[in-house]
């Protein structure tokens with residue numbers, strides 16, 4: 001189980017001229033600080049998939065980066081199976097698999113070497129890495145390209161490699177930032193099937209997306225954030241009930 005309560009994160013605005021027109025008008029801009037996340041709370045139980053929704057700039061990536069320990073929150077708490085992530089970041093990192101927006105693969109290494117390297121960083125022995133790699137290569141349909149240098153990978157190949165790398169250590173919780181963005185229909189389906197399999201294995205998955213069809217297909221729970229605040233958090237059924245069965249309309253109702 002993962003629970004986050006009242007998370008907040010502000011960034012110092014180093015150069016106000018670089019802010020977009022939208023950001024200049026955003027009420028989260030207060031003096032020299034932009035309060036990207038002001039009050040975000042949600043909870044994802046064992047075996048649940050939670051979809052994190054919100055318009056561009058709502059604070060989804062910032063929230064997920066705090067969950068994964070990549071960013072230190074200014075306020076609030078994150079707990080994974082009772083462990084306080086902020087007090088135990090090293091332990092938490094063992095428990096979390098995090099796919100960030102930028103895949104950041106080492107181009108000179110093959111897909112397999114990229115994934116293997118992360119297994120080593122997690123302290124796995126070579127036999128365990130090999131076994132898990134074979135499983136992931138099959139699940140994510142990577143056999144055709146896994147031994148090629150990753151610098152020439154397509155977007156889909158990069159994303160699959162990055163997902164495999166994020167979960168090589170069989171984490172207790174998986175956090176995916178827009179895992180299907182830029183993928184073709186088949187690669188998207190492979191990634192969605194992979195998330196479904198994690199759910200079958202009782203691993204909680206939190207993923208951000210702009211695709212409501214993915215939410216309908218996969219999610220048990222939905223959290224909507226807008227301008228850095230949770231606007232809705234509940235079951236998919238409750239989200240659907242916000243409007244007359246159209247998730248698109250539910251989303252618009254939630255952010256208003």
Ligand SMILES: Nc1ncnc2c1ncn2[C@@H]1O[C@H](COP(=O)(O)OP(=O)(O)OP(=O)(O)O)[C@@H](O)[C@H]1O
Pocket residue numbers: 011012013023034036054055056057058059060061062063
């Ligand atoms: N390091 C930073 N410094 C300053 N502002 C930041 C920083 N990181 C994020 N922001 C700002 O915080 C806001 C929220 O950004 P975030 O990337 O979390 O949104 P998002 O919901 O993931 O958006 P999208 O759907 O477009 O990916 C944006 O206005 C962004 O410009």
